[in-house]
Amino acid sequence: MTLPLDGVRVLDFTQVEMGPVCTQTLGDFGADVIKVERADVGDIARGKPIPVEGENPIFLSLNRNKRGLALDIKQVAAKAIIYQLVDRADVLVHNFRPDVMTKLGLGYEELRHRNPRLIYAHGSGFGPTGPYRHKGGQDVLGQAMSGMMMTNAPRGGAPVKANNPISDFTAGMLLVQAILLGLLAREKTGRGQEVYTSLLDGMIASQLQEATYWLNTGREFNWGHFPLGGPYPTSDGYIAMIGAFRPYPLRDLCSVLGLEDLSEDPRFSTTERSIEHGQELKALIGEAFRKQTSAEWLRLLEEIDFLCSPVYTLAEALEDPQVRHNQMVVEFDHPQGRVRAVGSPVKLSETPATVRHPPPLLGEHNDEILAELGYPPEQIVDLRAAGVIR
Template sequence: MGNEAFNVASAGFALKKLEVPGTVGGVCLPLSGVRVIDFSQVVLGPVCTQMLGDFGAEVIKIEKELIGDLTRWSLGNDPEGGQNPIFSALNRNKKSVCADLKDPISREQVKSLIETADVVVTNFRPGVMERLGLGYEDLSIRNSRLIFAEATGYGPLGPFRHKGGQDILAQALSGLMARKPAPDAEISIYPTAICDYTAGMHLVQGILLALLHREKTGVGQKVSVDLYSSMVALQLQEATLQMMRGRDLNWATFPLTGVFQTKDTPIVVVGAFKEFPLRDICKALELEDLSLNPRFATFETQMAHREEIQGTLRRRFVDMTSREWLARLEAVDILCAPILTLPEALESEQMASTGMRMKLLRSDGSLLETIGTPVRLSDVPEIATKLPPRLGEHTDELLR
């Protein structure tokens, strides 16, 4: 079986193997026949190319000899030869080729491989690929249909163009990190790689658009994405309000939105998107209708007296359990939810229903557990499911 993997579905479904390259379960994958040469590492590029691989693209990952992608060794060495959880989360459905890009012979082998490719993906700093003779201008001469997808920290212009791109730095420079749920809250780092994932998905969009454009014109082009711009785009509503009206928009500070401690565990309530949310919340909590008070009658006056309103709600929420309050709030159609930890979310019925938990069967019979793709196509019921490659696993097959 080698390094092939199966997608272990929920009870009642048999294990299925890729029957023909570019198909799964006998169904043609939409990106079958598309070859991607992937120079990227860490998160932004790999999460993009993994999505392409999920839907049938042949992704050939170019890695540095002996070391490979830095995420092979994230959080310390790993007895599985670099297939630790961080690397495994981002690199299924890929082939691994080791190459020394500073060596002329090895670099020429890689260039020959690129001549057969549809897409090149890189997330080196601006200028690195050009210095190696692997920039878009050089490669497009040899392959006019090539789509060159480049991800950087801050784009090709501006004072930060040569600064190393990194998720947390992009949070800081884009204004995202300074946004707080309350004025007295401390500025903090968002604990998930939100910039890398968002920019990675933007890179997927750009590549797919370029592939569609090539179908019409017959020629490739350069696609550029950067962490900074992706984070600005993430704040498009807030930024537009700031530019047009000079006002701040912070969904976490809305008067009827917040985290409330109940008798046992906290819940989150979003008192919005209704005509009279305060009235309905008071009904669920068996409180006097505060919306009848002129001081709380409009959104503007509720904002002005937010602390008073929330104080009243907080004192009431501790009287009953989260389960009881959630049932009461949902009965009057108020948006609310329990606050789950990641382990709790992974074990929830909702998680099971989505099929997002993916189990890949290794050749030794053990399981690699990871997260699947959130994109679902009605005529493509399954995605490709090959294990993340061992470092240099496909070097001989593809180069030598």
């Protein structure tokens, strides 16, 4: 089967999450991704401290469909290998601070002269120019400086951090978009270009409704303050529901909960008043929900097509029949055993994502990649003996 990115060569200098989730996505759809790592320890994610034996699941989650090249990039012979790969590459991706690759002689200005068709992609904490260009970035900083933590906070409450790295994932997927746009533009112009995003920009963009409301009214808008939405405790757990896409949501909800029509109460007669008196309304709704089980409330809400769902743990979500039907759990063989991982959320009817290679062991494909560049076996042996490659 021909995949959308067959024939696209990607040189991947990324590590941890933002960059690797980008390059894994490219690999899922056919790109030949060469993951370049330090010969001694490799990607930082290989060594994150978690209580398991064997290859780190954090690394396994982000690096399938890649070939592994491990070398000491500070050695002249290693740099020569990198330059040969750059000359053949369509895309180079990194997520270092903006000056790191330049110091290594691998910045955009240096490489675009070697390969004018190169799409040079990078992600950082705050962007490659501007007052924070040299500042190190990490997911928690992206959430904090974008206002996202305060958007997630209760009114007047302390900031709330999402425990999964949402700014890393968002920026990584935006970087995929930037690379694909760069490749499309190259088809028209014949030239490559520099493309980039940042943790900060991704998190600002993810709040585009709230931000645009503030920019044009000077007032705060927050979906989290809408009382007819969000999780509510039941007698045996939690459910989520939202009174959207219906003309009289509060009246309809009250009919299910067995409450008098609270929309006739002056405190809750309009959306604005419901938000103003949100804590009072939430208390009344919450008290009613606690009287029955989640399953019973879901049945009653679904009978009137009121949007609702159970609140799962991640373990429960991974076993849900819709999640399995959507192929969001995939399995593949790895040198250290069978691996289960998260599948691609992007579905194409004719050219779907595939798992062709497991995440590489450190330097697993050194010999294969060097042979493709024309290095004879005896020279590869010498490079390994000299510590140029692993």
